[in-house]
Structures are given as C-alpha cells and as structure tokens.
Amino acid sequence: MNNNNSKLPEPFDSFVVGSLPRPKWVMEVIERRKAGDISDEDFQNILDTAVPFAITLQENAGLDYITDGEWRRESYVKVFSDSVDGFKNDLIGVGTINQDLHTTNMYPAVVNKIKQKKSIALDEAKFTTAHSLGRSELLVTLPSAYTVGRRMWDEKFSSKAYPDRSEFIDDCVPIIRNEITDLLNAGFLNIQLDDPWLALLVDPEYRKREKISDIDKEIELSVNSTNKIVEGFDSVFFSVHLCHAHYNRLHGSEGPYDLIADAFGQLNIDRIAIELASPVAGGLDILKTFPRDKILGMGVVDHTSREIEKSDSIISNVEEAINYLGTDHITLNPDCGFAPSSSNPMDLDEAYLKLKELSVASLELKSKYS
Numbered sequence: 001m002n003n004n005n006s007k008l009p010e011p012f013d014s015f016v017v018g019s020l021p022r023p024k025w026v027m028e029v030i031e032r033r034k035a036g037d038i039s040d041e042d043f044q045n046i047l048d049t050a051v052p053f054a055i056t057l058q059e060n061a062g063l064d065y066i067t068d069g070e071w072r073r074e075s076y077v078k079v080f081s082d083s084v085d086g087f088k089n090d091l092i093g094v095g096t097i098n099q100d101l102h103t104t105n106m107y108p109a110v111v112n113k114i115k116q117k118k119s120i121a122l123d124e125a126k127f128t129t130a131h132s133l134g135r136s137e138l139l140v141t142l143p144s145a146y147t148v149g150r151r152m153w154d155e156k157f158s159s160k161a162y163p164d165r166s167e168f169i170d171d172c173v174p175i176i177r178n179e180i181t182d183l184l185n186a187g188f189l190n191i192q193l194d195d196p197w198l199a200l201l202v203d204p205e206y207r208k209r210e211k212i213s214d215i216d217k218e219i220e221l222s223v224n225s226t227n228k229i230v231e232g233f234d235s236v237f238f239s240v241h242l243c244h245a246h247y248n249r250l251h252g253s254e255g256p257y258d259l260i261a262d263a264f265g266q267l268n269i270d271r272i273a274i275e276l277a278s279p280v281a282g283g284l285d286i287l288k289t290f291p292r293d294k295i296l297g298m299g300v301v302d303h304t305s306r307e308i309e310k311s312d313s314i315i316s317n318v319e320e321a322i323n324y325l326g327t328d329h330i331t332l333n334p335d336c337g338f339a340p341s342s343s344n345p346m347d348l349d350e351a352y353l354k355l356k357e358l359s360v361a362s363l364e365l366k367s368k369y370s
Contacts, residue, residue, distance in 0.1 A: 008270075009271070011328050011329070011365075011369065012330060012365040013331045013332070014331070015065040015273065016058055016063055016333065016334065017141075017241055017337045018076055018139075018192070019069060019073075019076060019337030019339045020058075020069035020070070020338050020339065020348060020351055021344070021346035021348040021350075022071055022339060022348075023050070026071055026342075027343060029046055029047070030342045034074060047072050048127070051069065051127065052131045054069030055128055055131050056133070058136065059133050059135045059136050061358075062356065062359030062363070063355060064137060065139040066132070070340075075341045075342060076194050077148060078108065079121070080142075080175075081108040083119065083120040084114050084175060085115045085116075086115060087108040087110055087152065088108060088109060090108070091111075091157050092106065092109050092154050105247075105341060109157035109158055110153055110157075110162060111158060112161050113162075114172070116175045119179070119182065121179060125140050125183060126186065138188060140191045142180075142192070143193070144176075144198075144225065144226055145169045145170075145172035145226070145229060146198060146226065147196060148168075149166070149172060149221070149225075170225070177228075180229070184233060189235060190237045190239075191236055191239070192238075192240070193239070193269070194241045194340075195241065198218075198219070198263065199242035199275070200253045201219065202244075202259045202260060203255045219262070219263050226268075226269065227267065238271070239270065240269050241274075242257075242274045243335060245340075246303065250304065251280045254280035255280070257286045264294065265294075267294075269294070272295075272297060273296075273298075274286075275299040276299040276321075277302040277309070277334075278299070278302045284320055284321060287321055287325060290325060295330070296325060296330050297332075297333045298318060298321055298330055298332055299333060299336070300318060300332050300334070300361070303334050303354070306347075308357060309357055309358075311360040311361040314357060314361035318361065332365075334354065
C-alpha cells in the first residue's frame with residue numbers, strides 16, 4: 001500500500017494492540033450502564049476519571065503507540081453495536097470455557113437495517129489525545145466488517161433484515177469508512193482494524209462449530225470487505241490485527257496461519273499484527289511467506305501467560321524474525337489486547353510489566369540496529 005502518512009512507524013516501534021484489563025470497579029460500571037442503572041452521560045463522566053490512568057500507564061511503560069485501553073467498551077466488537085442502530089442485545093450466546101466453570105457471554109444480533117447513530121471511536125480518540133502527555137502516538141482501533149458480521153449475524157434473529165451474512169457485512173463497510181473519514185478529518189492517521197475472526201478460520205474445531213465449509217469464501221469476505229474499507233485513505237497508516245481469541249487465559253482456537261497466509265498479501269494495508277508468542281500460533285515459520293511490502297506487528301508477549309517475559313528473551317525472538325524479514329519491517333506488540341471483553345478477568349499490573357519489558361526490548365533493538 002502506498003502510504004502518504006508522514007509519521008510512519010520506525011523499525012521496532014512498540015505498540016499496544018488495544019485493550020487493557022479493567023479494574024473491578026470499571027467492570028461494574030460497564031455492567032450498570034448495560035443494565036440501565038446509570039445513564040450513558042453519567043457513565044462517560046465516570047470513565048472520564050478512569051481512562052487517564054490507562055493512558056498514563058501505557059506512556060509510563062514506554063510504548064510508542066497507545067490507546068485509551070478500551071475501558072469504555074464492553075468489548076472490542078460491541079463498540080460497533082453500541083454506536084449503530086439495528087441491533088438487539090443479548091440474543092447470541094457464546095460459550096466460553098475457563099478453568100473451573102462454563103460461562104456464557106451474550107452478544108447482540110442485528111435485527112434491522114443498520115444506521116450509525118454516534119461516533120464509534122472518534123470521541124475516545126479526542127479524549128485520549130487531550131489527556132496524553134504527548135510522548136506517544138495514538139492508535140485508533142475499530143472492529144473489521146468481517147468480524148462484526150461473523151459475531152453479530154445469526155440466521156434465527158437476523159435473516160429478516162439481512163437474508164445473507166455477506167449483505168450485513170457489506171452494510172458495515174460504509175459505516176466504518178464514515179468513521180475513518182471523521183477520524184482522518186480530526187487528524188488521526190493510525191488506525192487498526194481488528195479481525196480475529198479471519199485468524200479463527202485456521203482451527204478445524206472452530207470451522208466445525210460455525211459450520212464453515214468454504215474457507216476460501218470466508219477469506220474472500222474478510223479481505224474484500226477490509227480492502228473496501230481502506231480504499232482511498234492514502235494518508236492513513238492501516239494495521240490489521242489477527243489472533244486466536246481468548247478469555248480468562250484460555251484461547252478460543254489454535255493453529256498456524258498457513259490456511260490464511262495468502263490473505264496477508266491480498267490485504268491492502270500497511271501492517272499486520274499477529275499473535276506469535278503463544279504456542280497456539282505455530283511459531284515463526286509463517287514468516288517465510290510473509291509479504292515483503294507489509295510491516296509485521298510481531299506478537300512478542302503472551303497475554304494469556306502469567307510469566308513476565310524479559311526483554312532479553314523478547315529480543316532473542318525478534319532476532320529470529322529478523323532472519324526472515326530483515327530489520328526494517330518489524331514492530332513489536334503483545335499477542336492480543338489483554339481484555340478485549342470487559343469481563344475478561346486479567347491482571348492490570350501484570351499487563352503493565354509485560355508492556356514495560358516490551359518497550360525496553362524495543363529501545364535496545366533500535367539502538368543495536370539503527
């Protein structure tokens with residue numbers, strides 16, 4: 001992709017993927033808003049006092065690219081349905097297995113034709129910039145049209161509005177493009193589309209659960225919708241994030257990226273941030289075919305592990321990747337956001353320590369290879 005953004009990442013820049021673990025009281029406030037116990041205005045006022053902490057945490061960790069921690073979002077994908085008319089909450093049950101029990105997270109389903117009613121990420125971006133110390137660039141995160149389509153279309157609830165899932169995905173595209181236009185006009189040039197559901201296709205058990213028989217069709221839906229979203233935004237630096245999904249330190253899928261490797265080259269984006277630290281991702285062999293016109297967002301800390309990776313081990317893993325890609329096309333990030341769902345019970349101090357070691361590794365790599 002030919003990018004006219006004057007602030008492109010430097011080799012080995014450090015990124016967050018999106019979300020940080022929420023303190024318990026923030027989780028409770030999110031649930032109170034969802035239940036209607038507090039208004040959206042009161043919710044936003046309360047989070048205005050909390051989000052600066054998440055911003056400063058990332059800056060103090062030394063990251064080059066930060067978010068607001070996604071603390072205002074119930075999830076990375078529900079932020080879409082929260083901002084767009086046409087959905088009904090808690091219709092789709094999604095089982096999540098953790099160590100001790102089986103829990104069910106409920107998701108909205110699209111039930112009517114969709115229409116944007118408010119900003120998806122613009123207000124968050126403006127707030128983050130206003131409360132940042134200015135040490136880091138802002139990365140704005142949006143769900144991809146494909147992931148929204150896979151998560152929030154259900155034949156039982158959605159087929160009257162959208163007889164086919166692909167029609168729903170098509171209608172998501174202009175809404176996301178409109179949000180990007182607003183972000184661009186406000187000066188936000190670094191945007192990430194979260195598309196974990198493309199990566200989930202590598203797992204045969206996932207495909208069986210979702211009754212997916214035509215993998216090529218699904219890959220085409222993902223790639224084409226993303227390419228439609230980014231078309232014409234030449235001054236925006238676009239990332240796509242892929243992972244295997246997780247909840248309470250357990251992954252929702254596993255498998256190397258070989259089945260979707262061709263999609264990496266077909267996506268008209270600048271950077272692909274993928275999970276590589278966790279064993280479920282299959283190691284670095286995928287880098288043999290990684291497109292040379294893309295920047296790798298290399299997952300270098302495993303967000304599901306309690307172990308705090310040391311900078312020396314991160315550097316060692318990155319230097320393995322250098323053997324495949326050289327030094328000019330690698331940036332560093334966690335495997336995934338630490339808590340893409342607000343109810344995900346992860347540890348905030350642990351996340352901070354992991355991000356701090358990641359940032360130390362970033363600085364040492366820059367010094368060594370500059």
